[in-house]
Amino acid sequence: MFLINCPYCGERDQQEFKAGGEAHIERPKQPTELSDDEWAEYLFMRKNIKGIQFERWNHAHGCRKWFNMVRDTSNDEIKAIYKMGEKPPSQ
Amino acid sequence: MRNKYSVFSLIKNAFSYHENWQRAWKDPAPKKEYDAVIIGGGGHGLATAYYLAKKHNMNNIAVVEKGWIGGGNTGRNTTIIRSNYLWDASAGLYDHALKIWEGLSQELNYNVMFSQRGVMNLAHNLQDVRDLKRRTHANRLNGIDAVYLSTEEVKKFCPIINTSPDIRYPVLGGTLQRRAGTARHDAVAWGYARGADAMGVDIIQNCEVKGIKRNGDSVEGIETTKGFIKTKKVGVVAAGHSSVIANMAGLRLPLESKPLQALVSEPVKPVIDTVVMSNAVHAYVSQSDKGELVIGAGTDDYVSYTQKGSHQIVEGTLNAILELYPIFSRMRMLRQWGGIVDICPDASPILSKTSIKGLYFNCGWGTGGFKATPGSGDLFAHTIANDEPHKLNAAFNLNRFVSGDLVDEHGAAAVAH
Numbered sequence: 240m241f242l243i244n245c246p247y248c249g250e251r252d253q254q255e256f257k258a259g260g261e262a263h264i265e266r267p268k269q270p271t272e273l274s275d276d277e278w279a280e281y282l283f284m285r286k287n288i289k290g291i292q293f294e295r296w297n298h299a300h301g302c303r304k305w306f307n308m309v310r311d312t313s314n315d316e317i318k319a320i321y322k323m324g325e326k327p328p329s330q
Numbered sequence: 331m332r333n334k335y336s337v338f339s340l341i342k343n344a345f346s347y348h349e350n351w352q353r354a355w356k357d358p359a360p361k362k363e364y365d366a367v368i369i370g371g372g373g374h375g376l377a378t379a380y381y382l383a384k385k386h387n388m389n390n391i392a393v394v395e396k397g398w399i400g401g402g403n404t405g406r407n408t409t410i411i412r413s414n415y416l417w418d419a420s421a422g423l424y425d426h427a428l429k430i431w432e433g434l435s436q437e438l439n440y441n442v443m444f445s446q447r448g449v450m451n452l453a454h455n456l457q458d459v460r461d462l463k464r465r466t467h468a469n470r471l472n473g474i475d476a477v478y479l480s481t482e483e484v485k486k487f488c489p490i491i492n493t494s495p496d497i498r499y500p501v502l503g504g505t506l507q508r509r510a511g512t513a514r515h516d517a518v519a520w521g522y523a524r525g526a527d528a529m530g531v532d533i534i535q536n537c538e539v540k541g542i543k544r545n546g547d548s549v550e551g552i553e554t555t556k557g558f559i560k561t562k563k564v565g566v567v568a569a570g571h572s573s574v575i576a577n578m579a580g581l582r583l584p585l586e587s588k589p590l591q592a593l594v595s596e597p598v599k600p601v602i603d604t605v606v607m608s609n610a611v612h613a614y615v616s617q618s619d620k621g622e623l624v625i626g627a628g629t630d631d632y633v634s635y636t637q638k639g640s641h642q643i644v645e646g647t648l649n650a651i652l653e654l655y656p657i658f659s660r661m662r663m664l665r666q667w668g669g670i671v672d673i674c675p676d677a678s679p680i681l682s683k684t685s686i687k688g689l690y691f692n693c694g695w696g697t698g699g700f701k702a703t704p705g706s707g708d709l710f711a712h713t714i715a716n717d718e719p720h721k722l723n724a725a726f727n728l729n730r731f732v733s734g735d736l737v738d739e740h741g742a743a744a745v746a747h
Contacts, residue, residue, distance in 0.1 A: 254642045258632035260586070279732040283584035283675050287573035289635045312587075312633050 246322050247302045259295035261285055262307045263327065289313050293327055332528040335439050354520060355527035360534050360556050364392045366563035366714060367552060369539050369575060371395025372404040373515070374692055374699065375567035376522035376533070377707020378714070383529035385708070386715035391531055393523075394554060396538035400519030403569050406637075406669035407700040408592050408626040410605050410616065412449040412510035414469050414476050415742040419725035420678060421472035426722050427705025428509060434704055440521030442513045443619065447604050449510035450479070450487060452654075454499040454610040461741055462505045469507070479504045488604055490657050497653050499611050512605060512616055518703055542579040542689070549579075549688035565690045565714050570635065570670025572693035579689055583680070584731045585672045588629045589639035590697050591647075593666040597621030601657070609741075613650035623661065625651060629671065629697060639668035671696050676730075678737040681710050681723040690714050691728070698743055 244250050267273050267281055286292065292312050297305050309319040309328065319328045333339060333352050343351055366382060368375045371393045382388040393399075411431055413424035435442050453459045462478065469476035484504045485493045493501045523533055534556065541553035542564065551560040566575045570587040597620050607614035607626075614626045627647035630640050644666060652659055674680060674694035679702070681692050692710045695702065709723040719727065730736055 253640060258630075260633075275732045275734075279584075280582070283731040284582040285573070285584065285586055286577075287583070287585050287587055287633060288577075289571070289574050289587075292633060294632070310632075313635050315634055315636050315638070 243296070243308075243317065244320055245298045245301060245304075246306050246320055247304050248298060251298070251301055255298060255300040257297045257299040259297050259305065262293040262295045291318065332524070354524040355533050358532045358534065360392060360394070360532065360537065360554070360559050363551075363560040364390055364532070365561065366391045366565065367559055367561045368393045368565045368567055369552070370402075370567035370569065371399040371519075371523070371533060371535065372402050372567065372569060373400065373518045373522065373703040374569075374695075374706045374710070375565075376400075376519055376526055377703055378565055378567060378692065378710045379531045379533075379707075380522045380526040380529075381708045381711035382715060383526055383531050386711060388715060389530040392534055392559070393526070393531060394534045394537045394539060394552070394559070396536070396555075398535050399523050399533060400516055403669040403671065403699065404515055404519045404703075406592065406667055407515060408614065408616065408624050409512045409515045409700060410449060410510075410607070410614070410626075410698075411444070411513055411701040412507050413474055413701070414449070414451070414465060414505065414507045414510070415739055416465050416468050417737050417739065418472060419737050420739050420742070421469065421474055422722045423679075423705060423709070423726065424702055425472070425474050426709070427702045430704035430708065431513065432509075434513075434518075434521070438521040438525050440517060440524060442517045442521055444511065444513040446509055446511040447616075448487075448506055448508045449605040449607060450484065450504050450506050452484065452504040452606065452608040452610075453502045454608065455502065458610055459502050462503070465742060466505050475507055475509050477506050477508075479506055488602065488606055490602060490655055491606065492654055492656055499653070501654075510605070514619075515700060522707070539575060539578070542575070544579065544686060547685070547687055549686060563688045563690070563714055565692065565710060567692045567710070569693065569695065569699070570672050572672050572691060576691070579684075579686060581684060581686065581689075583691070583693065583728075584675055585694055586633050587635060587670050587672050588632065589634050589636060589668040590629045590671045591627040591639040591643055591666060591668045593625050593627065593644060593663050594618070595623040595625070595658075595661045596664050598623075598661070606654075608650065608654065611650035611654070613647050613654060615651060615655070622664065623658065629673070635670055637668045637670055671699075673697070676736040677739045677743040679706070679726055680728055681706065681713060681719065682727040682729075683713065683717065683719070684728060696743065
């Protein structure tokens with residue numbers, strides 16, 4: 240890593256960014272109807288993949304905007320970066 | 331027959347220039363079938379195997395390790411041992427381990443160099459003071475030794491700390507657990523391996539697990555790089571790689587694996603005879619018997635399996651170290667490394683059965699698993715042998731993430747995450 244290409248500001252030092260965990264976890268549409276198991280799945284369970292992982296990042300010390308990243312967690316190589324709301328690139 | 335280590339064996343072997351010592355453990359090929367297999371040959375996994383054989387008479391068991399034993403987080407931590415956790419469940423768990431540490435070298439006939447030099451936790455703001463005082467009271471109610479120290483008492487206990495009120499985060503006080511301390515991390519893995527091996531446990535190194543075979547809802551065996559091993563019970567003690575193994579079995583865990591860094595300096599004469607931890611500025615330091623300063627840094631905030639970590643984490647820790655210990659300003663750092671820690675949302679571990687019969691997980695120790703090694707092995711062995719948790723690890727089940735009965739130890743975990 241070390242350099243992250245913010246989709247709004249361009250290439251910046253990794254130190255300016257904050258990781259926001261696994262991406263594309265959808266907030267439950269009907270929270271009142273969720274079982275305890277479904278809540279646990281939404282709140283706590285994570286893929287924690289060794290390999291290609293989709294995740295959220297925030298340019299915390301820059302434009303403060305959120306975006307998505309595809310990264311190989313086995314070697315920290317960044318594969319793709321795309322904006323919130325955009326479709327994730329196919330691997 | 332395993333020869334006992336003693337002063338006499340040392341003298342005897344000196345006559346043959348120490349070239350004829352008996353191997354501490356064998357290097358067997360895996361059998362076709364075992365009563366139980368432990369995945370992960372770190373301290374926790376080897377301790378589990380040791381107690382399965384010793385206390386539960388399960389001798390037809392194996393430990394499979396993808397690298398060499400003790401080469402993961404067991405060889406990468408800062409060797410701190412303490413039990414000053416806040417909640418009753420944690421106090422029971424960690425103090426159980428501390429009590430085993432106190433007799434471990436004798437029990438294993440292996441010097442794990444357990445040194446009860448005390449662990450001091452510093453307070454740098456009013457909230458720290460309140461939290462640490464509360465934790466001191468909670469510890470004493472649970473029978474764990476803890477005292478609260480004023481700034482002057484901190485200075486007296488560890489004179490090299492800068493207690494000036496003019497620094498950015500002045501030392502307002504601290505807690506001290508005198509029974510706490512350090513141990514030699516490698517010796518713990520080697521001692522348990524030697525002890526388990528002597529009771530017939532197969533320790534199989536360079537054997538990576540590639541899959542878990544299930545028959546419906548129960549375990550049938552594991553696929554490894556050295557072939558299929560049939561077994562009805564699998565205990566997973568894979569630290570940072572727990573999720574990888576869980577995915578093989580189709581399970582999801584509430585874990586995130588992140589790099590945690592540490593570093594050591596060049597060796598110097600004795601200068602700090604205790605362990606000092608500071609949660610707020612994130613610096614902790616002790617001195618090894620070789621004389622190196624052992625410094626623990628923080629975790630990165632992203633998932634990674636690289637055993638590296640970011641530069642700014644080390645830089646931040648060293649900034650804090652220098653402000654607290656100006657005496658170290660010209661020390662040179664010798665080595666830096668990272669280990670992959672599996673962090674639970676409540677900063678407490680999981681020692682639990684799963685929805686799959688015969689599959690058990692011991693994971694989620696996050697940034698502080700070393701201290702629990704003997705207790706973790708003992709309780710996990712009990713859980714595997716009886717298919718029921720011991721009362722000391724009953725609270726640390728996987729179901730707590732469904733029931734909401736979490737054991738929040740973020741305050742006592744000492745590494746912010």
